[in-house]
Amino acid sequence: VQLQVSGGGLVQAGGSLRLSCAASGRTVREYSMGWFRQAPGKEREFVAAIDWSGSSTDYADSVKGRFTISRDNANNMVYLQMNSLKPEDTAVYYCAASIASMTIIIDNLYDYWGQGTQVTVSS
Numbered sequence: 001v002q003l004q005v006s007g008g009g010l011v012q013a014g015g016s017l018r019l020s021c022a023a024s025g026r027t028v029r030e031y032s033m034g035w036f037r038q039a040p041g042k043e044r045e046f047v048a049a050i051d052w053s054g055s056s057t058d059y060a061d062s063v064k065g066r067f068t069i070s071r072d073n074a075n076n077m078v079y080l081q082m083n084s085l086k087p088e089d090t091a092v093y094y095c096a097a098s099i100a101s102m103t104i105i106i107d108n109l110y111d112y113w114g115q116g117t118q119v120t121v122s123s
Helices: none
Strands: 002-006 009-012 017-024 032-038 045-050 057-059 067-072 077-082 091-098 117-122
Touching: 002 091, 017 032, 017 091, 017 117, 032 067, 032 077, 045 067, 045 077, 057 067
Parallel strands: 009 117
Antiparallel strands: 002 017, 017 077, 032 045, 032 091, 045 057, 067 077, 091 117
């Protein structure tokens, strides 16, 4: 499966962005999906995950209550709605797919990765 990420940009603190991840090659319904991010000089970190059906989600503590992961299997899309953005959310964001059916929070358990998209939150 190929993953194409879009939706990053520059936003002021308190603002919102929605990231999109478009899957091609295989139906996204076959995969659990996740979002990760990497800030300059830091390790890549888990942000959010959703199981294949969309019935189970998982979030990093730092984004709980502000970010929402969702999926549209009919259109092979996964989204990350980011609200109340903070400067510390600034990072390159990545979409990933895992052949596992449940939510996965460990990056090396994902099988496919999209290219990153830059999210910059100004104070």
